[in-house]
Amino acid sequence: MKAGPDISRIAALVGDPARCNMLTALMTGRALTASELAQEAGITPQTASSHLAKLEAGGLIEPEKQGRHRYYRLSDPDVADVLEGLQGIAARAGHMRVRTGPKDPALRHARICYDHLAGDLGVQMLDSMKRQKLVRQSKQAIELTGEGKRFMAEELQIDADALTHPRRPVCKACLDWSERRHHLAGTLGAAMMDRFTELKWAARDATPGSRVVNFSRNGEKRFAALFGAGE
Amino acid sequence: MKAGPDISRIAALVGDPARCNMLTALMTGRALTASELAQEAGITPQTASSHLAKLEAGGLIEPEKQGRHRYYRLSDPDVADVLEGLQGIAARAGHMRVRTGPKDPALRHARICYDHLAGDLGVQMLDSMKRQKLVRQSKQAIELTGEGKRFMAEELQIDADALTHPRRPVCKACLDWSERRHHLAGTLGAAMMDRFTELKWAARDATPGSRVVNFSRNGEKRFAALFGAGE
DNA sequence: TTCATAGTTCGATGATAGCCGAAGCATCGA
DNA sequence: TCGATGCTTCGGCTATCATCGAACTATGAA
Numbered sequence: 109m110k111a112g113p114d115i116s117r118i119a120a121l122v123g124d125p126a127r128c129n130m131l132t133a134l135m136t137g138r139a140l141t142a143s144e145l146a147q148e149a150g151i152t153p154q155t156a157s158s159h160l161a162k163l164e165a166g167g168l169i170e171p172e173k174q175g176r177h178r179y180y181r182l183s184d185p186d187v188a189d190v191l192e193g194l195q196g197i198a199a200r201a202g203h204m205r206v207r208t209g210p211k212d213p214a215l216r217h218a219r220i221c222y223d224h225l226a227g228d229l230g231v232q233m234l235d236s237m238k239r240q241k242l243v244r245q246s247k248q249a250i251e252l253t254g255e256g257k258r259f260m261a262e263e264l265q266i267d268a269d270a271l272t273h274p275r276r277p278v279c280k281a282c283l284d285w286s287e288r289r290h291h292l293a294g295t296l297g298a299a300m301m302d303r304f305t306e307l308k309w310a311a312r313d314a315t316p317g318s319r320v321v322n323f324s325r326n327g328e329k330r331f332a333a334l335f336g337a338g339e
Numbered sequence: 340m341k342a343g344p345d346i347s348r349i350a351a352l353v354g355d356p357a358r359c360n361m362l363t364a365l366m367t368g369r370a371l372t373a374s375e376l377a378q379e380a381g382i383t384p385q386t387a388s389s390h391l392a393k394l395e396a397g398g399l400i401e402p403e404k405q406g407r408h409r410y411y412r413l414s415d416p417d418v419a420d421v422l423e424g425l426q427g428i429a430a431r432a433g434h435m436r437v438r439t440g441p442k443d444p445a446l447r448h449a450r451i452c453y454d455h456l457a458g459d460l461g462v463q464m465l466d467s468m469k470r471q472k473l474v475r476q477s478k479q480a481i482e483l484t485g486e487g488k489r490f491m492a493e494e495l496q497i498d499a500d501a502l503t504h505p506r507r508p509v510c511k512a513c514l515d516w517s518e519r520r521h522h523l524a525g526t527l528g529a530a531m532m533d534r535f536t537e538l539k540w541a542a543r544d545a546t547p548g549s550r551v552v553n554f555s556r557n558g559e560k561r562f563a564a565l566f567g568a569g570e
Numbered sequence: 571t572t573c574a575t576a577g578t579t580c581g582a583t584g585a586t587a588g589c590c591g592a593a594g595c596a597t598c599g600a
Numbered sequence: 601t602c603g604a605t606g607c608t609t610c611g612g613c614t615a616t617c618a619t620c621g622a623a624c625t626a627t628g629a630a
Contacts (some may be wrong), residue, residue, distance in 0.1 A: 158619090382618075
């Protein structure tokens with residue numbers, strides 16, 4: 109006695125304005141905390157909590173716990189696709205669509221997270237590495253591929269096998285504070301940041317306590333050649 | 340500041356079970372009348388009219404007036420695409436259960452769809468007929484086999500050749516509202532339902548307007564002998 | 571430990587919207 | 601012209617569900 113998938117239940121989840129605002133806020137790919145999503149939707153945290161539970165039960169979003177925060181992201185690219193399809197229909201129906209504009213301080217571009225690269229460029233780097241199949245990511249775990257090892261040796265003179273550490277993983281996904289997506293941490297992430305500094309591609313900002321990383325003109329170019337955005 | 344409001348409006352349209360049933364019924368590409376859609380959704384024509392007006396206002400369906408009928412079809416292939424995307428998400432989330440309003444379990448078991456058998460038994464019957472190679476189904480079209488003709492004559496005293504009709508197919512797949520699978524429509528489907536009634540295997544519920552079909556004890560037994568589930 | 575913050579659960583409330591009966595149009599066939 | 605059928609509008613009923621205040625749990629910081 110099979111029955112078709114229950115579309116209406118899923119659609120009803122998207123059909124609530126508050127939940128929809130949360131989902132559209134997540135369409136950038138970034139992960140957001142429950143409180144932020146509440147603010148985004150203009151509702152109290154209690155109400156948001158209820159909504160988020162329903163969205164999670166419906167398989168539309170996935171939580172990632174980090175400290176006392178609970179980050180949520182879209183559970184699957186397909187979800188974003190469906191939302192985009194709905195946007196298309198809504199636009200055709202004559203309903204206006206307002207573009208949400210992210211306002212970006214300089215810190216978001218590139219900064220130090222402990223000892224590795226974070227910010228826009230950090231996220232971009234990990235994305236590119238995945239696209240080039242230098243690493244494999246399954247959930248939280250990241251693994252360097254054989255091709256990745258060759259790449260590190262040839263392009264950055266990094267011996268991946270020397271990076272093993274008793275208490276620290278070579279690769280680790282770290283949730284980016286500004287981008288709310290993962291960038292690369294672990295001994296490899298640190299080693300790469302070190303190499304960027306040695307090659308004078310980038311340098312930490314002189315201001316004491318600053319976490320900003322300034323890339324040189326040439327450095328940004330070389331970086332883009334290895335980890336260029338968007339293909 | 341709140342993002343484009345009206346993806347949620349569109350989603351809410353799909354989010355209602357009754358409307359969703361109408362839309363899925365239209366996913367075959369066929370245009371259906373308001374009454375037919377009301378039957379598919381298991382609601383009264385008044386309610387259906389209200390729903391259809393909303394779906395039309397939302398740009399999901401388009402009407403085509405023809406005499407006193409009002410045919411509706413999906414306004415765009417994109418709509419079907421979004422619905423399919425939602426099906427994918429719903430399936431992955433494990434929500435395979437139909438939530439909607441057959442408040443009446445009897446209605447799910449066996450009921451009249453226009454003039455032929457629908458519901459659990461209707462779907463089971465077509466399944467069994469395919470299994471016994473009484474019919475061949477390719478896509479939407481269903482064809483009675485030679486063995487099917489013999490079966491009809493011997494078991495149900497139905498002359499298949501006499502069922503041809505200038506404007507109605509002998510066999511036709513009709514999407515079952517509660518089961519979301521096909522049952523048998525067309526002149527053959529109607530003739531079989533007539534025969535079941537004549538043989539006193541089944542009778543339409545006495546309540547005026549009811550679509551429930553009640554099978555007698557003996558009738559259900561004989562029916563199962565011919566079209567038993569699971570073989 | 572104590573305090574602060576993030577998030578959740580519970581209960582009550584209120585608005586939305588689906589639903590149907592009855593009645594009103596509109597179209598077709600005779 | 602009449603009656604039958606398909607569909608819509610109107611009004612009232614009801615159930616659902618989003619919402620928030622208050623209280624509770626969990627994690628981190630001092």
